[in-house]
Amino acid sequence: MFPKKGASEEEVLAELEEKTSEDLTFDSGRILGSMCTHPHPFAAEVVRRYIDRNLGDPGLHVGSQRVEREAIAMLSSLLGLEKGYGNIVSGGTEANILAVRAFRNLADVENPELILPRSAHFSFLKASEMLKVRLVWADLREDHSVDVRDVEEKITSNTIGIVGIAGTTGLGVVDDIPALSDLALDYGLPLHVDAAFGGFVIPFAKALGYDIPDFDFRLRGVKSITIDPHKMGMVPIPAGGIIFREKRFLEAISVPAPYLAGGKVWQATITGTRPGAQALAVWAMIKHLGFEGYKEIVRRAMELSRWFAAELKKIPGVYLIREPVLNIVSFGAGNLEEAEEELKKRGWGVSAHRGYIRIVMMPHVRREHLEEFLGDLREIMLGR
Ligand SMILES: Cc1ncc(COP(=O)(O)O)c(C=O)c1O
Structure with missing residues (x-):
């Protein structure tokens, strides 16, 4: 019921504290299966300070x-592009929808089709429904990356573009983007890379010497990239990123917004009113941490993933779905559903999906949390 009279801030906060007491928090170290994290305190401070800025009315x-x-220029340069065009948006979902929208609007095709790996994020289902673009699923190879030959076989005159993934949601696999880029160039199609997760990991992991395929604008077929600061970028939710190689993609999704207080502009986002504070926080985080700062965060996450994967293998009945590529470790077990239920009962924020449990080494996850988790998992597997 809508309250007739207001309560004091203290009363309201006390009620909120009580109501949210059953939430899992990132700080507790119990959330192991999320791509979100506790934002960096500096980014949170920037958001608080500029909370009233509306980039929907940039005038x-x-x-x-x-x-x-x-911020877009700095992200573009991280991704190998001197000048990119895009926006800080609400997340990977919006960024992917915008890419599909740009490809569709630029293609002169009556029954548009988009080819994407079976491992693609469900945001493309939303894009498909909203934009009336048929999804054509490409098979995966044994290593869980997309089968580029299958992608080629599925190209038709209705194809408006191809999607590759740099850091799949389930396993953190990086598709063979160089081969997809060549294919896209051969057929004159745009390639979108969903690096919502991997965008803030791969450049730094490569600098640390990890052997990961190229995935960014250095490959000429890549026309757009999703990169999410609210995942490994440590910026408060909601902060996604969409970057296009050429202005024409942004123009293809721009609509006039004539009545704004700041004057007429063109909007190229799904949302109208949108938080400026998050864009400022992306800028501030990049300036504050720099390449070296992010590299340290990624170094820790990658090392922890390798250690955790090795420890998992020691537990009877537990097996890795594949060796980790990024800082995601996914494992299966004979009694997966029971194990999941028991882990939940013990207060762990993990979920079983597609036959495995995914652990994401986000910056809030520390070795002591994982040791406790491994202890619980070992007990469950041994039926204790
Ligand atoms: C590869 C990938 N793309 C897109 C998304 C969607 O991002 P968001 O939840 O920020 O909309 C996710 C989310 O996990 C993802 O893993």
């Missing part, structure tokens, strides 16, 4: 708009 907040452009 009012021209300074913030400039900062967003600089």
